[in-house]
Amino acid sequence: MPGWLIALVIVMIIVILIVVANIKVVPQANAYVIERFGVYYKTWNTGLHVKIPFVDRIARRVSLKEQVVDFDPQSVITRDNVSMQIDTVVYFQITDSKLYTYGVERPIMAIETLCATTLRNIIGELELDNTLTSRDKINDRIREILDEATDAWGIKVKRVELKNILPPREIQVAMEKQMKAERERRAKILDAEGAKTSQILVAEGEKEAAILRAEAIKETKIREAQGEAEAIFVVQQAYADSLKMLNAAAPTDRVIALKSLEAFQKVADGRATKIIIPSEIQGMAGLATALKEMVVDGEIDKSPKQNPQPAAPVQPRRPHIDNTGSTPPPPSVTRAVDAQNDLRYRAQQMLNQNAPRQ
16 A cells, blocks of 8 residues: 555544544533634534634633532621621622633632622621621622622622621620520510419409409399398288288177287287286276176166165275385386276276166
8 A cells, every 4th residue: 555545544534533623512501712813702602613723722611500609717807896707608600701711810719809808898897796687788788799899700699698607705605695694584574474464364353253242242132132022012912911801801899809919918928028008908908898797797787776885996906016026017017007907997887887776
């Protein structure tokens, strides 16, 4: 085989290898920055591309995905001179491959440095308590400053997060004591409010119970009064009915006198130490005795009357006084006995006048 043919085959193989080596496929979410003769030529996006050998070259392969960078803790000082360590996490995305390639040297380090200086400026304006409670505000301010500064680098800062805030150990101990004291204060306040509420509820319960008891007593007395009123009404109604029946029966004087004596007998059966005999009862008793002797016994003579012999006067009987007792009978009893004896005397005179004459 001639030598020139072998050389031609070798050249063709080399050319094929060079052509194949200059065929490039750009993956998804990636971009290639192409330079021609050392000068920016174009940016290849996703797809198949062929570069000219020995003329074009890939200056940088750029990922268009959102990236996360966790920076080391940075030492910062607050407004009240408290030193602490804060580490941040930055989420960014490359939006312009050309600016990212030619805008700044080592852009990740530039973002870290800018983030640290911005964080120190922001924390230096805040006190410790505000720093611990204002994470969202700090994140938003850092993101705004970084996003504005990285626009010229073809970078879009999506989010910035404060990952850890680490104050000194003595500050942590003081914060723990403060937190414990605050929790104890809240616990005491809650206990006091609970005791207050409990006492109020107990007082309200006792008040309602007292009101209910008073209402129950009131209702009981009202019902008892109503029952007594109804009982009195029934008794008086029965008494009125008995009086009507008595009036309808037209009782005689003897019946009335007998009932009076029965009533007086019931009064005398009591435990009273003093008994006053009404004059009406004495008169009715003497009158009943006289009528019984004149009418019932039939001793009245209707023959011609003669001059009657004067009867011996009947001495009024005196009540028997027990000499063994030290206390004399009361004047009211004496007067009642005298009135009774006088009535008997008058009845005896009437009998003497009506006696048969000799």
